[in-house]
């Protein structure tokens with residue numbers, strides 16, 4: 001190949017004509033040009049922050065909700081548009097430790113990193129000094145520190161995440177003594193009080209919370225309509241947009257996924273008209289990606305929990321399964337010689353799986369036993385099973401086929417049977433329904 005040939009490929013692609021006019025509008029990772037809805041959440045935040053005019057702000061606001069519910073974009077948009085405050089928006093996703101988180105805050109404030117040997121106290125001191133100087137220079141009273149994806153610091157148990165939050169809150173108290181105001185906004189998938197915190201932190205942070213529920217179908221549709229208007233070179237069939245919104249909101253109400261779904265469907269449609277079948281194909285592709293991403297970095301036990309949900313869903317044909325059913329299933333497939341995790345740990349893993357978007361949950365009353373969670377796969381069980389282990393999944397499919405066949409032939413009792421059928425039935429005689437259940441771990 002030479003440069004000329006590359007040139008002719010480029011002009012061929014350019015002549016094809018594209019369904020897109022501005023594909024960037026369907027980039028779910030870049031900041032949107034417009035925020036759709038979420039007025040209640042924006043208003044709550046504005047109320048918390050505007051209190052600074054009265055000389056008071058709450059020390060901590062916990063912003064929480066599922067992935068793709070608009071937390072990051074809405075909080076940033078509000079902070080960007082309130083005059084009179086200074087703020088730093090720090091995404092902690094890259095932080096592997098609590099000290100790493102402190103360094104990310106320092107970097108956002110324009111200060112060079114410290115070495116962990118210098119200690120977390122010094123890091124917090126430097127953060128405080130820098131905030132003071134920012135406020136002095138800007139002649140402002142309030143500094144807002146937004147800590148996005150705060151969940152990650154709670155994985156660093158040795159780094160004492162609760163202590164770190166405590167130190168930041170105390171930093172706010174010290175700033176107050178100097179005539180400034182300081183508010184931390186922590187963004188996470190769960191409300192802050194659900195993480196492991198010392199009592200002294202709990203009593204200081206109060207209970208200022210802003211919840212981002214999953215988007216409804218009509219919310220998602222509004223976001224998609226807005227994006228489609230900018231992104232495409234021609235009008236898109238309203239039914240197709242509605243179909244995208246329906247698929248996304250039925251699963252998880254995640255705007256990021258809905259936008260990705262629309263973009264990939266349009267890539268598949270290429271220069272032709274965007275149709276429902278393209279959305280279906282895009283949805284399959286996204287599911288495969290999500291499953292392989294989750295499983296690629298998953299621990300052995302997380303894979304087994306995923307396998308347990310896939311298997312029970314496939315075998316019973318039922319969608320919802322309680323934590324205790326899933327725990328029993330999990331314990332049955334854990335390899336001989338591997339100690340199963342505790343019920344509590346498996347229940348935590350289910351939450352992790354929910355956060356990756358493979359399952360969704362609902363809480364229901366179990367009468368006098370209190371409340372319990374049930375989980376439902378939002379991707380196909382076959383895809384999950386095959387991604388975990390083809391051989392293992394084949395065994396499950398075979399067992400189910402044999403079982404279903406045995407059940408149906410018991411009912412019909414055909415007189416003459418062909419040889420292969422006889423063979424199969426002979427195995428089924430030994431493998432009656434009961435042993436089959438044992439084989440697949442359903443008893």
Ligand SMILES: Nc1ncnc2c1ncn2[C@@H]1O[C@H](COP(=O)(O)OP(=O)(O)OP(=O)(O)O)[C@@H](O)[C@H]1O
Pocket residue numbers: 027028029030031032034035036037038065066067068069070071072073074188189212223255256259
């Ligand atoms: N209200 C909205 N208006 C316009 N676009 C939105 C809105 N909510 C979400 N989006 C789009 O969806 C993407 C995901 O939203 P966002 O990053 O705010 O989710 P999140 O709640 O922070 O998720 P995570 O927990 O995964 O960080 C955004 O980049 C944006 O493109």
Ligand SMILES: [Mg+2]
Pocket residue numbers: 071072073148149
């Ligand atoms: Mg976010």
